[in-house]
Amino acid sequence: SQKIEQNSEALNIQEGKTATLTCNYTNYSPAYLQWYRQDPGRGPVFLLLIRENEKEKRKERLKVTFDTTLKQSLFHITASQPADSATYLCALEAKGGSYIPTFGRGTSLIVHP
Amino acid sequence: ETGVTQTPRHLVMGMTNKKSLKCEQHLGHNAMYWYKQSAKKPLELMFVYSLEERVENNSVPSRFSPECPNSSHLFLHLHTLQPEDSALYLCASSQVSLSNNEQFFGPGTRLTVL
Numbered sequence: 001s002q003k004i005e006q007n008s009e010a011l012n013i014q015e016g017k018t019a020t021l022t023c024n025y026t027n028y029s030p031a032y033l034q035w036y037r038q039d040p041g042r043g044p045v046f047l048l049l050i051r052e053n054e055k056e057k058r059k060e061r062l063k064v065t066f067d068t069t070l071k072q073s074l075f076h077i078t079a080s081q082p083a084d085s086a087t088y089l090c091a092l093e094a095k096g097g098s099y100i101p102t103f104g105r106g107t108s109l110i111v112h113p
Numbered sequence: 114e115t116g117v118t119q120t121p122r123h124l125v126m127g128m129t130n131k132k133s134l135k136c137e138q139h140l141g142h143n144a145m146y147w148y149k150q151s152a153k154k155p156l157e158l159m160f161v162y163s164l165e166e167r168v169e170n171n172s173v174p175s176r177f178s179p180e181c182p183n184s185s186h187l188f189l190h191l192h193t194l195q196p197e198d199s200a201l202y203l204c205a206s207s208q209v210s211l212s213n214n215e216q217f218f219g220p221g222t223r224l225t226v227l
Contacts, residue, residue, distance in 0.1 A: 004155070034215070043115065043203050043218025044156075089156070091216075099144060099163050099209045101216065103156040 002027045004092055006104040013080055014112055021075040021107050023090035031096075033066055033073050036089040038106065044089055048075075052095075080111045116140040119204050119219035127227050128194060134222050136187040136204030144209045145187040146216070147179060150201040162187065163209055194226045 005024045013019050023033070032051045036044035050057045050066045050073065057064045063076040077084050087108045091101040116139045126132050138145060144163035148156045161168040162181040169179075176198075178190040187204055201223055205216040 008153075032213075036216075041201075041221070041223070043117075043205070043221050044216070045115070045218070046215045049213060049215065093214055099207070099214055100158060100161055100168065101214060102158070105153070105155040 002102070004028075004090065004102060004104040006088075006090060007107045008105065010108040010110055012110045012112065015081060017080055019077040019080045019084065019109055019111070021088050021109065023073040023075070023104055025071050025092055028071070028092055029095045030068070030092045032093055033064075034091045034093075034101065035062075035064055035073075035075050036091065036103075038087045038089060047088075077109075080109075082111045082113050085109055085111050115217045115219065117204060117206055117217050117219035119202075119222050121222060122220060123223045123225075125225045125227065126191070126194065128196075130194075131190070131192040133191065134189040134202055134204075134224075136189075136219055138185055138187075138204075138206035138217070140206055140208075140217060142206040142208045142217070143184060144207045144214075145181060145184070146205040146207070147187065147189050148203040148205065150203055150221070156203070159189075191224075194224075196226050199224055199226045 003026045034049045035047045038044040048064045050064045061078045065074045087106040089106040091103045093101045120135045147159040159173045160179040180188040201221045203221045204219040
């Protein structure tokens with residue numbers, strides 16, 4: 001069966017360090033993968049999209065990698081700040097034009113001052 | 114603001130009540146979605162209206178009934194709900210294309226079923 005796995009345990013890091021979050025998937029042929037940020041009691045907000053033929057994407061302090069051989073995406077936040085504390089969700093959309101993304105359960109990031 | 118609004122933001126209802134959730138998008142998108150988010154669980158897609166077609170998750174109980182009168186408005190009609198239906202209900206919209214399907218989410222409706 002298709003699965004998207006994100007670490008269920010919260011990631012605690014010190015301010016200024018790089019946070020790395022993982023998204024693994026099985027039994028998918030993804031067209032692309034998206035990362036979202038969600039704050040408590042609010043809807044997710046889109047951050048980055050990376051396509052299957054792209055290895056890396058950057059946006060300001062954010063970097064996403066995509067390894068279709070390992071079936072894994074890594075999401076990095078460099079020079080992390082307490083304001084980066086939130087839950088980060090990955091979402092996959094399979095090839096075939098379904099237009100329906102499937103979300104992982106998200107990983108909570110806590111950046112300590 | 115994301116351009117997607119939801120009302121009400123909070124709703125408490127008994128199991129015998131009938132209520133409706135409303136979503137409106139001001140982005141000119143051609144797809145709208147209902148998701149359910151329960152604690153410690155992934156976002157669960159309930160219904161999609163995309164390019165004038167409706168797609169539904171077959172595991173969603175019939176006590177949830179969507180309505181999409183036009184491309185800007187989406188409703189979720191609720192009747193005879195169960196306590197386990199208590200969750201955050203999120204509406205989203207997107208402009209479906211072959212290259213991108215970025216979801217724009219509303220703030221959600223926090224539903225409590227007593």
